[in-house]
Amino acid sequence: MRKIPAVMITDTVAELCARANIILRQDVLVLLRSARKKEKNGLAAAALDAVLENARAAAAERTPLCQDTGLPYVFLEIGQGVLITGLRLDAAVNNGVKRGYAYASCRESVVSHPLSRSGSSYAPAVIHTDIVPGSRVRVTVFPKGFGSENKTALKMFRPTESVDEIVNYVVTCAAEAGADACPPYIIGCGIGGGADTACLLAKKSLLRDVRRRSPDRLLHKMEKEILRKVNRLNIGPMGLGGRCTALAVNIEASPTHIAGLPVAVNISCHALRSASAVI
Amino acid sequence: MRKLITPLTKEKIAGLKAGEQVLLSGIIYTARDQAHKLIAAALSKGRKPPVELSSCVIYYCGPSGTPEGKVIGSCGPTTSSRMDAFAPLLLEAGVSAMIGKGGRSEEVVRAIKRRKAVYFTTYAGCGALLARTVRKAEVVAYPHLGPEAVYRLEVEDFPLVVAIDSSGRKLKGF
Structure with missing residues (x-):
């Protein structure tokens, strides 16, 4: 059994939250650039230029790409040979979300009750876990805009x-x-x-x-x-x-x-x- | 590209045509879902709204946190259609322009035409870029709403496209 302290999950989630919100995915960027080259409509081309410039501005100024920093989704693929020690897994993840979101100056877009709409904050995240073969944990953070x-x-x-x-x-x-x-x-x-x-x-x-x-x-x-x-x-x-x-x-x-x-x-x-x- | 300065009077708005690009400077106020609900409740009870709505520009936006040393965080537009139920009431109260993203209901289009107002769209999902146009930002109403509070923004050359003009003509898709 490989032991992984829960605090490592927290650190990883925090770093991924900041990175995901600030740095646009490379694969998306490649398709945006290619779309810009093909666009002939003037207004549309200006809009694609703004999207590309926004990605540069976010990375340069360490500002989130979008003010809607999403409902944070965290996907965990946990190897069968792993034992996570210390804090409860959901607490470890949410601590990471709070830290990463605060570091990146994200928006507190999560309300704790869907009807009373009270208490906006960064967390809790929606957490999905899969048990997979192996002795590693793959962590994916996906801030989903609403x-x-x-x-x-x-x-x-x-x-x-x-x-x-x-x-x-x-x-x-x-x-x-x-x-x-x-x-x-x-x-x-x-x-x-x-x-x-x-x-x-x-x-x-x-x-x-x-x-x-x-x-x-x-x-x-x-x-x-x-x-x-x-x-x-x-x-x-x-x-x-x-x-x-x-x-x-x-x-x-x-x-x-x-x-x-x-x-x-x-x-x-x-x-x-x-x-x-x-x- | 046309440059405009607030307040957006009826005369300035009358010259705008759907599809036209505009750079706006001056004062705009953010308001999204919960602020609209509160402003609409105040208006329907005959109470004074928290900001002067006459010739006011409303921006459907809830900015992200303000990084240290910055004026404002990421501040792009949110989906306008969620404000459709409230927009006619605000237009009747004097709002002259709205900024947001996406289409509007027929009722809002009719209210825009009736009040000779305008609906602009801006670069959605480009909050980091738009933040560069904001010179000053302060919360002026409903601070308890957090990101949904009403902010007074002083902007310079904020990029817009006229999506629905004062004659009710609109870009396809809005």
Whole structure:
């Protein structure tokens, strides 16, 4: 058994929170630059220039990329051979979130009760744990902005539904998000499992390198087809028109029941932020 | 690109056309969900709102924390449609311009036309960049709301695009 003190989890989460909120992911940056080169619409090009300049400004001034520093999601892949000692795991994670968010001058966007809306603070984070083979812990911090989270959709399709119908559903979700959720989007999609599985897969799909398509041939084809159709919607960066409404579509799938076909869509704004480390 | 200075009078607004780029300097006030709820409640009870709304520019924004030595933290726009239920009331009370991101309801478009107001969009998700245009920032109402408090911002060349003009014409997608 490899022992890992909980304080190491805290330190790692703190560092990742600051990094994720300030430094734009390299894969996202590459797609943004390539979109800027292709953009011919003047207003859209100016908006993409602003997005690229914003990434430089955030990194140079150690300021969060966006004032919405998100609902912090923390994904932990914990090796079966690891024993975490000391503080409770959730407390260790939330201590790290508070420290990292304070260090990066983030916003206290979390309210402790969804109805009374009281007590805004940095934490608690939404924590997902997976037990995996090995003796390491992989920590991923994903601050999810709520302008885009509010556009999340779930549909329980009939199992006999065609792939085209699913493609069109995802395109419609992007069309309905319109300019509200900070396009150009990265569209996360989860297919299969139960309703909860599909939603979680859609969120996790956003953690995959946005330049890489799914290794599954059918999903790969769907990702390309959805992207092609979404980029014909003429919503464009900030809703100012043009050919870049989405940068990428990431789909993840899971086994499901013979009676069902859940499809979840979780959109990310252009400021897709996450950071990972292995302990 | 047109440069404008607050207050945004009806005359200044009347010349703006949907799709036009503007650099705004002067005073703007932040207000988002909870501040709108409180301002609307004050107005509907006939009480005085916490800031003078006549010719006022409202910015849908809740900034992140202010780093040491800085005027303000990241301060981009939030989704405007969440304020749609309150916007007509604020426009009737004299608000002349709104800044946010995303589309507005038909009711808001009608209220903009009726009151000869304007809806601007700015670079969403670019809070670090927009912070560079803020010269001064202070909380002037509802400090208990934290990031949702009303801030008075003094801005210089804040970049905007006219999304809905005073005749009700709008950019596709807004």
